[in-house]
Amino acid sequence: MMPRLFFSILCLCLSAVAAQAAGDAEAGAAVFRKCGACHTATEPTNRVGPSLLGVIGRPVATVPNYSYSSAMTEFGADGKVWDEARISEYLLSPKAMVPGTKMTFAGLKKPNDIANVVAYLKSVAAPK
Numbered sequence: 001m002m003p004r005l006f007f008s009i010l011c012l013c014l015s016a017v018a019a020q021a022a023g024d025a026e027a028g029a030a031v032f033r034k035c036g037a038c039h040t041a042t043e044p045t046n047r048v049g050p051s052l053l054g055v056i057g058r059p060v061a062t063v064p065n066y067s068y069s070s071a072m073t074e075f076g077a078d079g080k081v082w083d084e085a086r087i088s089e090y091l092l093s094p095k096a097m098v099p100g101t102k103m104t105f106a107g108l109k110k111p112n113d114i115a116n117v118v119a120y121l122k123s124v125a126a127p128k
Helices: 002-020 025-032 070-075 084-092 111-123
Strands: none
Touching: 025 111, 084 111
16 A cells, blocks of 8 residues: 555656646757657647547547557546646556556656657647
8 A cells, every 4th residue: 555655656757747847948849859659749640549649638538539548448437638647657567557447558758758759749739
């Protein structure tokens, strides 16, 4: 019980730091290459994972024509939105945040990398 509590508190602290950091979109584009095999952030095209174009501010598990895991669908069922803090926490450890997700990526361990990816995702927001 104690290790799980410690890990949860650590995740929250790191995600808060990452979300508050301004981040560098150009550096984030470089880090995002790790994600590019499964996701695109510049096109509304789904790959192995859903398109991340406009993900910041989008409700969880709502990309059209993408088959989400039941775990991700349930996670987003109460109207959660991918804001900077939530996506920062997810990028730290997807499987810890959404057990049962189809995403196999272990996560980004450096808070600076997370902040940079968030800055990148914000910079490629879907046109209004």
